[in-house]
Amino acid sequence: MNSSLIVSVADTTSHRDRDTLNHAVASLLVDFLDAESATIYRLVDDAGVRRLAPRVAITRGDREPRTQADDDPSTFRTLTDTPAWDQCVRRHELTQYTQPGGNTCAVLPIESERDVIGLLVVESKSRLQARELELVGAILRILKNQLALLDYGERDTLTGMLNRKTFEATFEKLRQRLRATDAELGEAEPSWIGLADIDKFKSINDSHGHLFGDEVLLLIAQLMTKCFRGADQLFRFGGEEFVIVLDHASAAGAQVAFDRLRATVEAYDFPQIGRVTVSLGYSRITRDDGPTSCVERADSALYYAKNHGRNNVRNFEALVAEGELVARSEAEDDTELF
Numbered sequence: 001m002n003s004s005l006i007v008s009v010a011d012t013t014s015h016r017d018r019d020t021l022n023h024a025v026a027s028l029l030v031d032f033l034d035a036e037s038a039t040i041y042r043l044v045d046d047a048g049v050r051r052l053a054p055r056v057a058i059t060r061g062d063r064e065p066r067t068q069a070d071d072d073p074s075t076f077r078t079l080t081d082t083p084a085w086d087q088c089v090r091r092h093e094l095t096q097y098t099q100p101g102g103n104t105c106a107v108l109p110i111e112s113e114r115d116v117i118g119l120l121v122v123e124s125k126s127r128l129q130a131r132e133l134e135l136v137g138a139i140l141r142i143l144k145n146q147l148a149l150l151d152y153g154e155r156d157t158l159t160g161m162l163n164r165k166t167f168e169a170t171f172e173k174l175r176q177r178l179r180a181t182d183a184e185l186g187e188a189e190p191s192w193i194g195l196a197d198i199d200k201f202k203s204i205n206d207s208h209g210h211l212f213g214d215e216v217l218l219l220i221a222q223l224m225t226k227c228f229r230g231a232d233q234l235f236r237f238g239g240e241e242f243v244i245v246l247d248h249a250s251a252a253g254a255q256v257a258f259d260r261l262r263a264t265v266e267a268y269d270f271p272q273i274g275r276v277t278v279s280l281g282y283s284r285i286t287r288d289d290g291p292t293s294c295v296e297r298a299d300s301a302l303y304y305a306k307n308h309g310r311n312n313v314r315n316f317e318a319l320v321a322e323g324e325l326v327a328r329s330e331a332e333d334d335t336e337l338f
């Protein structure tokens with residue numbers, strides 16, 4: 001048994017962050033398979049199209065890890081561009097093929113408890129043999145278990161969406177990015193926070209029971225994933241409330257995106273229940289925002305939407321401009337919510 005391999009494997013389990021975990025796994029594979037490169041992709045659902053977001057690429061001899069930024073997902077290759085990769089995801093199994101240059105490409109699914117969430121692509125001079133494949137399989141199982149542990153703390157168990165606790169950390173990253181980005185671009189394509197709440201959800205529970213209520217929550221979570229782009233972040237905030245963080249959207253674009261969710265839910269035929277609607281309030285995220293103050297602005301727009309017919313999308317800043325709501329002063333803001 002190769003003891004340095006055991007040491008490297010043990011090291012991968014010390015990471016509490018997806019990027020460093022992915023680095024450790026990709027580097028280990030390049031070393032022990034003597035591969036040309038190892039790349040890890042994350043599968044993202046970009047408004048119904050499955051795309052591959054490159055997370056980490058390690059090339060032999062190049063020890064400098066490269067983590068990819070969360071760029072615009074519409075620029076990522078789609079899964080169906082490469083039929084062998086698509087097959088790997090659909091069948092949850094390894095595919096190996098020879099590339100035009102003569103190198104072999106081994107493509108393996110990275111799985112979560114629920115689904116294939118990414119791909120590992122190993123390029124090497126020759127086909128991986130049974131023993132090597134066994135090693136890669138075992139390392140991917142370790143990766144899967146480590147990712148499940150990270151998920152356990154970050155995700156909601158019913159819907160698989162990010163949870164409220166994760167929102168705060170995510171928000172801090174977003175704020176740093178907003179501060180770092182070019183001021184003009186920020187003006188043209190700001191970020192937005194939306195708060196969606198199911199209308200009259202209590203009556204769904206009361207008339208059909210909690211199990212049906214939970215099914216509605218699950219279906220709405222799935223509709224949300226289809227409605228938004230891969231770079232947008234979706235959280236379940238508790239009960240029947242969801243938070244959406246939209247990245248780089250114009251004011252008109254944000255209204256279209258949020259209203260698309262409203263219309264999609266309205267049009268969906270929920271089994272046994274029929275029609276369900278949501279109301280949504282949203283607000284622009286500013287550079288100096290705190291997580292509490294922007295959620296509160298979205299919440300007052302949501303409250304307004306609830307009081308004006310439900311099945312309704314309202315923007316906080318527009319309501320302030322119309323004199324319907326009053327903006328709070330900065331001094332009142334940001335007593336921490338968590």
Ligand code: GH3
Nearest residue numbers: 197198199200201202203205210213214239240306
């Ligand atoms: P509104 O249109 O004003 O939002 O009305 P509503 O009935 O949706 O609002 P309210 O806040 O009065 O009720 C929310 C209900 O959501 C209360 C509770 O029964 C239900 N609920 C909260 N969490 C869960 C959950 O995890 N599963 C189920 N099935 N129901 C939940």
Ligand code: MG
Nearest residue numbers: 197239240241
């Ligand atoms: Mg509610």
Ligand code: MG
Nearest residue numbers: 197198199201
């Ligand atoms: Mg509600």
